[in-house]
Amino acid sequence: MKILILYENTGMGHERNATILADILSGIPDAEIVKTSGSELFDSANLKMVSALWNYLIRRNRIRTADIVMNFLMRIFLLPVGEVLEIDHCLKKLDGVSPDFIISTSDASNKVLATYAKEKNIPFFIFLSEISTFIDLVNPYALHLCCLPETAKAIRNYDMGEAYFAHPLGRSASWFSKIFYVSKVWSEYALRPRKHSIYRNGSPCLPERNRNRVEVIGPLAERKYFAAKNRGLLRERFGILPNVPAVAVVSGSIGGSLLTDTVRQLCRRFPGPLHVMVICGRDESARLAIESFAVPAHIRVQAFGFVNNLDEYLRAVDCVVIRPSASVFIESLFSGTPILAVGKVPSNDRGSISTIDLYELGKSCEDPRHVADTLIAMLERLDMYRQNIRSLLASFPATYEERADHLRQLVLDQMIRS
The missing domain is CATH 3.40.50.2000 (Glycogen Phosphorylase B;)
Structure with missing residues (x-):
């Protein structure tokens, strides 16, 4: 069984989480772990530029600039454009890896990964270490692994009828369909941001709007x-x-x-x-x-x-x-x-x-x-x-081994069901 674990190079947090998951899942018999960044796998200059710019702004404490430009404006205006322009290229790169299971600790690439996983009928996990979340960390096909119940509330507060979640992308998508997707995302999130927000901060008070699969596994760190x-x-x-x-x-x-x-x-x-x-x-x-x-x-x-x-x-x-x-x-x-x-x-x-x-x-x-x-x-x-x-x-398993066993069992269960 080949397990692809994808992270991104914004700081070391995403890669560290990917390394922890790789260590845990290497305990599955006959598992082959492929751990790589999205920018390397997809050979994407855009992803490399985004990672470098984010690290530059955070290091210089330009927090508001990083937040407005990269967390919001780039997600609303550039993310859907990048998805439709690079979907075919990314799917071909994934064909080259030919995974049996995909786990993502990154953002930006999850719609593409979900498209591939659904096409191949293989399991797809999104691992969220952050408590708050954005639209590209949520997908109706994925099983979401999160640290605390507040994140689960955030994930289930999104409306899956919004264009970002409801409109499919794939190899056979026409350019008309792709243009419609981009324009619909822009019209919802740019023109009506109060009704359609790309962001959720985890809170026990958020109402449930979907039944996405979520597993609260507790905080995870190195052994x-x-x-x-x-x-x-x-x-x-x-x-x-x-x-x-x-x-x-x-x-x-x-x-x-x-x-x-x-x-x-x-x-x-x-x-x-x-x-x-x-x-x-x-x-x-x-x-x-x-x-x-x-x-x-x-x-x-x-x-x-x-x-x-x-x-x-x-x-x-x-x-x-x-x-x-x-x-x-x-x-x-x-x-x-x-x-x-x-x-x-x-x-x-x-x-x-x-x-x-x-x-x-x-x-x-x-x-x-x-x-x-x-x-x-x-x-x-x-x-x-x-x-x-x-x-x-104390709300979660006390040892690394117990949490590792739980994660391995989740992976095996999903492989049986797929």
Whole structure:
């Protein structure tokens, strides 16, 4: 059985999820795993450009620009055009792989993947690590795997009668049919955005409008995040002094100016002793900038590049200060450490903020100038936040092996039914 796992190169979150799924599904006897990005598989300059532009804007903290231009305008106006222009090319590329099963952790390509899967009568899974969702992460043919029930609510809130979901694409589609599809999508989402929104933020209050297949599997992270860790020993190894609060500042592999802004504000405004460990990912310029900061005597700042033991850093500290991308948010959850989400976020990450608020897993502040005051308030309620994190995770299987077994069984069940 050949399983195609497709991701995209926006940060490392999508690829990390694909790697976790590949590790789990390699445990299926006779399974051949093909893991690749959509831009590589389809040899798409457009997908490569989108990934590069997204990473560029996020690294420079141009959040509003990334959100409006890429999350909304490009999805409404360019996504349907790209689908009709590249559908035949993409289907031929998929013919070359000839998968028996497709799993996608990416966006943008899912309508094409669903078209192929339906044509070949093979199973198709969409794995959503983010809490909020957009139209291209939902498909009536797919089985949707999501981390929390709020995402399931978002998926089932879309109207499957809207053109994006109801109008099929395929090898035999005429140009008239393709033009009609694009014009219909534009007329619904561009001209009537209040009635036809491409975006949903996960909420328990959203009404159900479809019966799409959804499986809530719980948050998923690498195997090492499930392992027990001695927090006291980790603090000693990292040189964190007793009774000194410690924070890890993380913005994923992208890094970006959010790191430097946050550290600068902590140095200026935090009044007492504090140990700050900054994980800069692949952003070497941010690491060098932070190392050059003039730091007050009562604060210790350490800047690191990309680390392979992020799970240990997250576990050792009292609070994780993050840009709440889905992967960093979930990894922070598994550390059991209260979360302080800082900065403006694009719409795809708003679900992380709403989840922090809904389950009281920590706090959020949009303006980095308020990070010190917010951190002071959080340090007084750490035990409550830790208990809330434990309670949320207790809703799902406790071990990596249990979650892996569940996923493998889902795949096998779908293969039997197809």
